Amino acid sequence: MKPSHIEHIGIAVSNLEEAVSYYESFFDLKCYKIEEVADQKVRTAFLKIGETKIELLESTDPEGPVAKFIEKRGEGIHHIAFAVENVEAHLKNAEAKGIRLVDSVPRKGAEGLSIAFLHPKSTFGVLTELCESGS
Ligand code: CMX
Numbered sequence: 001m002k003p004s005h006i007e008h009i010g011i012a013v014s015n016l017e018e019a020v021s022y023y024e025s026f027f028d029l030k031c032y033k034i035e036e037v038a039d040q041k042v043r044t045a046f047l048k049i050g051e052t053k054i055e056l057l058e059s060t061d062p063e064g065p066v067a068k069f070i071e072k073r074g075e076g077i078h079h080i081a082f083a084v085e086n087v088e089a090h091l092k093n094a095e096a097k098g099i100r101l102v103d104s105v106p107r108k109g110a111e112g113l114s115i116a117f118l119h120p121k122s123t124f125g126v127l128t129e130l131c132e133s134g135s
Helices: 016-027 065-073 087-096
Strands: 005-013 031-037 042-049 052-059 076-083 114-118 128-132
Touching (some): 005 016, 016 042, 016 052, 087 128
Antiparallel strands (some): 114 128
């Protein structure tokens, strides 16, 4: 049940283009994709460092989870995504351990990956994403 690596770190930002520009110019990274995830009410931008990605998140709706996060806590690290082989099995395991689930079944996230979230109140303040790449 071990994750293979940190799939990505999600960072909530107010302005996607400004944040992309910072990562590209300061670290000489390249944003390889900007994608809107309508059901999550976000626009996302991805940059890759080794096996791990930085996922920049800009809200598209003041009622969305990222807008609410920024309003309450300001810009910053929003979630950590762990690459796992089987999201469903991890969800069952989490449920059995009494960990509060945000998603009880996996759904499709950015980049078409199967994902599910664990609630930050059960995971030491860190919104935790389980992420199955299928590779
Ligand atoms: N990290 C840590 N704590 C968080 C948090 C986060 N990302 N988001 C909310 N919280 C905390 C709040 O600060 C608050 O704490 P206090 O009660 O101590 O003040 C508590 O959780 C409840 O916050 P809330 O604003 O009332 O938020 P909700 O309970 O309505 O929603 C959550 C919280 C995690 C269930 C919701 O944000 C969610 O469903 N997240 C998963 C989906 C998501 O974040 N999608 C965007 C990214 C999608 C992508 O990567 O593609």
